[in-house]
Amino acid sequence: MKIAVLVKQVPDTETKIKTKADGSGIEADGVKYIVGPYDENAIEEAIKTKEKNAGSEVTVISLGPVRSVEAIRTALAMGCDKAIHIDDENSNPDAYVTAKALAKVIADKGFEIVFTGKQAIDQDNSQVTQQVAEFLGWPQVMLVEKLEIAGGKATATRRVSGGKEVYEVPLPAIFGCEKGLNTPRYASLPGIMKAKTKPVETLKLSAEKGDAQPKVVLSNFRLPPEKAPGRMIAGDAAAQVKELVRALREEAKVI
Amino acid sequence: MGNVLIFAEHQDGKLKKTSLELASKASELAGKIGGIAEAVLIGNNIDALANELAPYGIKKVTVVHSPKLEKYNTLGYVNALAGIVKELNPDIFLATASPAGKDFFPRLAARLDTGLASDAVDLKIDGDGKLLATRPIYSGKALVDLKIPNSKPQMALIRPNSFGVGAAQAGATAEVVKKDVDVGDMKAEMKEFVKGASDKVDLTEAEIIVSGGRAMKEAANFKILQDLADVIGATVGASRAAVDSGYAPHEMQVGQTGKVVNPKLYMAFGISGAIQHLAGMRTSKVIVAVNKDPEAPIFQKADYGIVGDLFEIVPLLTAEFKKVLGE
Ligand SMILES: Cc1cc2nc3c(=O)[nH]c(=O)nc-3n(C[C@H](O)[C@H](O)[C@H](O)COP(=O)(O)OP(=O)(O)OC[C@H]3O[C@@H](n4cnc5c(N)ncnc54)[C@H](O)[C@@H]3O)c2cc1C
Ligand SMILES: Nc1ncnc2c1ncn2[C@@H]1O[C@H](COP(=O)(O)O)[C@@H](O)[C@H]1O
Numbered sequence: 164m165k166i167a168v169l170v171k172q173v174p175d176t177e178t179k180i181k182t183k184a185d186g187s188g189i190e191a192d193g194v195k196y197i198v199g200p201y202d203e204n205a206i207e208e209a210i211k212t213k214e215k216n217a218g219s220e221v222t223v224i225s226l227g228p229v230r231s232v233e234a235i236r237t238a239l240a241m242g243c244d245k246a247i248h249i250d251d252e253n254s255n256p257d258a259y260v261t262a263k264a265l266a267k268v269i270a271d272k273g274f275e276i277v278f279t280g281k282q283a284i285d286q287d288n289s290q291v292t293q294q295v296a297e298f299l300g301w302p303q304v305m306l307v308e309k310l311e312i313a314g315g316k317a318t319a320t321r322r323v324s325g326g327k328e329v330y331e332v333p334l335p336a337i338f339g340c341e342k343g344l345n346t347p348r349y350a351s352l353p354g355i356m357k358a359k360t361k362p363v364e365t366l367k368l369s370a371e372k373g374d375a376q377p378k379v380v381l382s383n384f385r386l387p388p389e390k391a392p393g394r395m396i397a398g399d400a401a402a403q404v405k406e407l408v409r410a411l412r413e414e415a416k417v418i
Numbered sequence: 419m420g421n422v423l424i425f426a427e428h429q430d431g432k433l434k435k436t437s438l439e440l441a442s443k444a445s446e447l448a449g450k451i452g453g454i455a456e457a458v459l460i461g462n463n464i465d466a467l468a469n470e471l472a473p474y475g476i477k478k479v480t481v482v483h484s485p486k487l488e489k490y491n492t493l494g495y496v497n498a499l500a501g502i503v504k505e506l507n508p509d510i511f512l513a514t515a516s517p518a519g520k521d522f523f524p525r526l527a528a529r530l531d532t533g534l535a536s537d538a539v540d541l542k543i544d545g546d547g548k549l550l551a552t553r554p555i556y557s558g559k560a561l562v563d564l565k566i567p568n569s570k571p572q573m574a575l576i577r578p579n580s581f582g583v584g585a586a587q588a589g590a591t592a593e594v595v596k597k598d599v600d601v602g603d604m605k606a607e608m609k610e611f612v613k614g615a616s617d618k619v620d621l622t623e624a625e626i627i628v629s630g631g632r633a634m635k636e637a638a639n640f641k642i643l644q645d646l647a648d649v650i651g652a653t654v655g656a657s658r659a660a661v662d663s664g665y666a667p668h669e670m671q672v673g674q675t676g677k678v679v680n681p682k683l684y685m686a687f688g689i690s691g692a693i694q695h696l697a698g699m700r701t702s703k704v705i706v707a708v709n710k711d712p713e714a715p716i717f718q719k720a721d722y723g724i725v726g727d728l729f730e731i732v733p734l735l736t737a738e739f740k741k742v743l744g745e
Contacts, residue, residue, distance in 0.1 A: 286555045325614050
């Protein structure tokens with residue numbers, strides 16, 4: 164089976180985000196980058212699928228600036244076989260353009276199953292998976308918590324409000340992975356060594372996106388307004404509780 | 419001059435409250451661009467719900483009907499709605515950032531070759547008459563404004579509880595148009611819906627949440643939070659430490675790798691306030707923290723803080739609320 168996993172390099176969850184003074188974006192200085200946490204689940208599921216289907220191969224694909232190759236190496240060290248880096252030529256494309264280019268590369272290379280994270284934790288868009296599916300004309304399942312593949316079909320479970328939905332989809336298909344799906348493996352030392360020699364093909368976004376134009380314009384990047392300092396409620400437990408209940412009802416009026 | 423369309427969601431034969439919230443906002447926005455607020459409802463035999471939107475400012479409801487849409491289906495919704503939306507030709511199209519909305523709206527935006535703002539928490543009409551959506555990014559560590567300048571409709575998914583439901587106008591009516599649609603090739607088939615154990619409002623839509631952290635010590639202790647939740651109509655959440663320790667299931671996790679919630683009241687019991695937990699609940703209108711440690715970082719985000727032992731405070735709170743709410 165020809166398997167692809169889509170990975171985006173994103174700021175570490177611990178990173179302090181600073182916005183540029185003119186509101187045009189995020190300060191890149193001091194940002195540490197990682198593979199998105201949900202993308203790690205996607206990588207794990209791709210490798211597991213390969214292990215269960217003899218003769219399969221996993222290609223990791225990342226679209227982004229040159230630094231994205233670090234994320235690619237991590238995925239290769241975990242066990243992906245080869246990689247494609249689509250250089251965004253520092254154009255920082257929106258979801259629509261990203262999905263157009265990824266879909267073209269997936270179609271050109273003839274992948275049969277694609278794994279993604281449910282969401283990239285930079286802009287928290289959660290759009291690329293669904294839009295890649297649309298441009299390919301494939302079925303999608305988002306928020307996948309459980310997956311079984313057999314006989315050219317997949318059975319995927321996703322969590323929604325009030326319960327779980329179980330889908331049966333024919334392949335090719337794309338799966339947006341949720342945290343509970345699996346436990347991502349760590350890259351082993353031999354894995355890290357091997358990753359250095361695995362092939363990485365480089366493509367250019369300008370060549371892969373066709374005539375796609377961005378659909379959204381972002382402006383006024385800013386930090387959220389500081390919350391006014393809260394109030395510590397003193398006294399013994401009984402007095403604290405009484406005052407809290409009063410404050411929630413009379414001041415905050417939320418109960 | 420253009421209209422604002424909303425996707426009105428329903429569950430178990432009832433309109434979701436978030437749909438009324440959308441209706442109220444849509445009617446305000448429509449006023450500003452000189453159009454009307456209208457809605458699409460999609461499903462099988464759901465005509466009866468159409469009239470419930472009128473009191474919140476919806477003037478026209480298109481009921482998209484197909485026996486094949488008894489259950490949710492991504493491509494079924496996208497195939498059915500793409501044609502209807504082109505026909506209605508709204509300026510703005512809004513849906514709730516629910517699991518269904520987040521699933522099909524991005525795909526529909528791609529089908530319509532237009533842009534989408536995910537998880538918007540504020541919507542305005544800018545000076546040029548275009549929608550300006552404000553959305554949290556980097557798990558709420560920053561905000562950005564988003565516009566869709568050159569394509570139509572301008573689409574946005576709204577985080578529940580961002581605006582609240584406006585006042586209802588009794589006696590208001592809406593024009594109702596029923597359309598039978600062809601759902602086309604749906605490709606995926608929902609084999610089964612497994613109903614969750616709890617019939618509580620989902621965390622992502624809850625107006626009040628009480629959450630427990632590692633300090634809960636064991637799964638059985640979540641009972642005291644459940645008792646409190648029952649008294650004040652809340653949904654129970656948990657930190658990742660509580661989930662990883664096996665005290666609560668992953669579906670209860672709030673945070674970066676759990677659910678993003680937006681209640682009017684969030685109460686954190688024995689949760690330290692790690693950045694990844696804040697990522698899931700920082701937009702809560704009012705935050706209460708109860709923690710033994712006066713230095714716990716959660717107190718910096720709290721509107722009201724109590725330094726104390728949760729095992730002492732929670733039962734007292736339950737009793738006190740019972741008393742005052744019973745009066
Ligand atoms: C990539 C990544 C993703 C993550 N995603 C999430 C996420 O989605 N959600 C999440 O919550 N975390 C997440 N985390 C974990 C996060 O960093 C913290 O480890 C976690 O939130 C800590 O949970 P806690 O506050 O319950 O536990 P602790 O940090 O151990 O805090 C327990 C608190 O309880 C207090 N306490 C102890 N006993 C009592 C008592 N009897 N009464 C009152 N207070 C008491 C203590 O003073 C302490 O402040 C993530 C981490 C990473 C690296
Ligand atoms: N630039 C990119 N390169 C590769 N994969 C991406 C890229 N952007 C998004 N993805 C994939 O799509 C998922 C959802 O991303 P998003 O829609 O941006 O939240 C991510 O978890 C990745 O798996």
